[in-house]
Amino acid sequence: MNEPLDDTLSPELLSWVTSANKPDTDFPIQNLPFGRFHTSEDSAWRIGVAIGQYVLDLRKAGLIGHGDMNRLMQATPAERLALRQAISAGLRQGSAQRDLFEAALLPQTAVTLGLPCEVGDYSDFYIGIHHATEVGRQFRPDSPLLPNYKWVPIGYHGRVSTLQVSGSSFHRPMGQVKTPEASEPVLQPSARLDFELELGIFVGQPNRMGMPIPIEQAEQHVFGLTLFNDWSARDLQAWEYQPLGPFLAKSFASTVSPWMVTMDALKPFRRPFVRPEGDPDPLPYLDSADNRAQGAIDIEMEVVLQTASMAQQGHAGDVIARSNFAQAAYWTVGQLLAHHSVNGCALRPGDLLGSGTLSGPTKEQYGSMLELTTGGKHPLTLSNGETRTFLENGDTIILRAYCQREGVRRIGFGECRGTVLPALSQA
Known part of the structure; x- marks a missing residue:
């Protein structure tokens, strides 16, 4: 710890996902928590990040190549931070990746959320x-x-x-x-x-x-x-x-x-x-x-x-x-x-x-x-x-x-x- 805060935590940072900019949301762009979800059409678990009232499908957004949360969790702190920065860059206002990310966005009310990962112990x-x-x-x-x-x-x-x-x-x-x-x-x-x-x-x-x-x-x-x-x-x-x-x-x-x-x-x-x-x-x-x-x-x-x-x-x-x-x-x-x-x-x-x-x-x-x-x-x-x-x-x-x-x-x-x-x- 003790390292300076990176720009993903800047309080001025806003997202093109408008619900993420509301002052009372749990999931602004500064948060980006991880979880698992599936849809009614496909019961396979996917890895998602909460943003406002939506969930971003990380695989569909081109950020990861698999749907195994436990595999993702093994990443080093540097690798996790790099992924966080990539997610933040695609979700912030003015991002050139908006079209790609928007196609990977689903309302949280339209998906089934599960335990965040497979729990072994x-x-x-x-x-x-x-x-x-x-x-x-x-x-x-x-x-x-x-x-x-x-x-x-x-x-x-x-x-x-x-x-x-x-x-x-x-x-x-x-x-x-x-x-x-x-x-x-x-x-x-x-x-x-x-x-x-x-x-x-x-x-x-x-x-x-x-x-x-x-x-x-x-x-x-x-x-x-x-x-x-x-x-x-x-x-x-x-x-x-x-x-x-x-x-x-x-x-x-x-x-x-x-x-x-x-x-x-x-x-x-x-x-x-x-x-x-x-x-x-x-x-x-x-x-x-x-x-x-x-x-x-x-x-x-x-x-x-x-x-x-x-x-x-x-x-x-x-x-x-x-x-x-x-x-x-x-x-x-x-x-x-x-x-x-x-x-x-x-x-x-x-x-x-x-x-x-x-x-x-x-x-x-x-x-x-x-x-x-x-x-x-x-x-x-x-x-x-x-x-x-x-x-x-x-x-x-x-x-x-x-x-x-x-x-x-x-x-x-x-x-x-x-x-x-x-x-x-x-x-």
């Missing part, structure tokens, strides 16, 4: 210190954070087969539940279904097994970031998580937004990574001057809850939480890759790392129902008079995120939307 971290503290306080009031929290990025391996793209629905999970007063557990649908406000980190360049990724090179192995909702069944989790951690409470569904916002697009929104005074310094393999100087990323995030009755009435839903990645995260993107690989673990193109719930320090910034309702003790009252302790059937959760800073063009992540269906035994 998925690991979920727990880097939201305010979330970890608040949840820990509910179970361990005198010692909410475990002794290792400020030394090691906590994580576990998740389930790839139940990753879904934004816009999908899933069935309420079944599992074992044991209440404190019961003598034995029962199998039933989860009654404490929750969302988690997270970011996803997609690996680009791989490392060889046995070869850790140095912190100084870690971000070179990151292709981009997405929104991520790791749905959780809190009642299943409370019974099963000791001694090995989450299992069925997490493996039934996770929702991913379709667009990967690249590290190049996020450069203007970097900020220093600072530990609270008195906290231990990271071990050397998790520390570098560059990571301290600009390891944090300023990303504003929000959660919308739309109930079934709201949807029927045309109500877009209520914003129930707002948070910020840089304020919520105790570890940086680079530190997560450095730690994940320090034991020799091989990371591959398309591997997904979840951040864990990114809550802020106040109730308005809590990124889960577990926190918002204090474990169900204080119901959340919505604008239409409905109340929630946890999620009910028909509820839709929409995650959104954006970056903005004075003198820089605002960019966004699109949305990450998922809807709860009844358990299969109740359908």
Whole structure:
């Protein structure tokens, strides 16, 4: 990092795609996030870039010769930047390539968006210190954070087969539940279904097994970031998580937004990574001057809850939480890759790392129902008079995120939307 910003990030840059010039668009020419799509006529996945209300087919525009996103993600940072510059050059006002690019443009509403890439492995971290503290306080009031929290990025391996793209629905999970007063557990649908406000980190360049990724090179192995909702069944989790951690409470569904916002697009929104005074310094393999100087990323995030009755009435839903990645995260993107690989673990193109719930320090910034309702003790009252302790059937959760800073063009992540269906035994 620390290199000057290139001209693709100039706030004065405009596109001949007029919807990309609107001040509230998530996808101006300064963003150019990558994703996969197909059409109704051809089910084969294509690689696209979001621009305004459209998607640019990179192969049809003559920018690449294949449709394999995971192959593209292996490119070096220099190769990725060169592709970004070529896309920007063709989309900017006055481009001599406008006719070629315009023929490769499709409305986003006319295509089917998929998971951004083929995901081989998925690991979920727990880097939201305010979330970890608040949840820990509910179970361990005198010692909410475990002794290792400020030394090691906590994580576990998740389930790839139940990753879904934004816009999908899933069935309420079944599992074992044991209440404190019961003598034995029962199998039933989860009654404490929750969302988690997270970011996803997609690996680009791989490392060889046995070869850790140095912190100084870690971000070179990151292709981009997405929104991520790791749905959780809190009642299943409370019974099963000791001694090995989450299992069925997490493996039934996770929702991913379709667009990967690249590290190049996020450069203007970097900020220093600072530990609270008195906290231990990271071990050397998790520390570098560059990571301290600009390891944090300023990303504003929000959660919308739309109930079934709201949807029927045309109500877009209520914003129930707002948070910020840089304020919520105790570890940086680079530190997560450095730690994940320090034991020799091989990371591959398309591997997904979840951040864990990114809550802020106040109730308005809590990124889960577990926190918002204090474990169900204080119901959340919505604008239409409905109340929630946890999620009910028909509820839709929409995650959104954006970056903005004075003198820089605002960019966004699109949305990450998922809807709860009844358990299969109740359908």
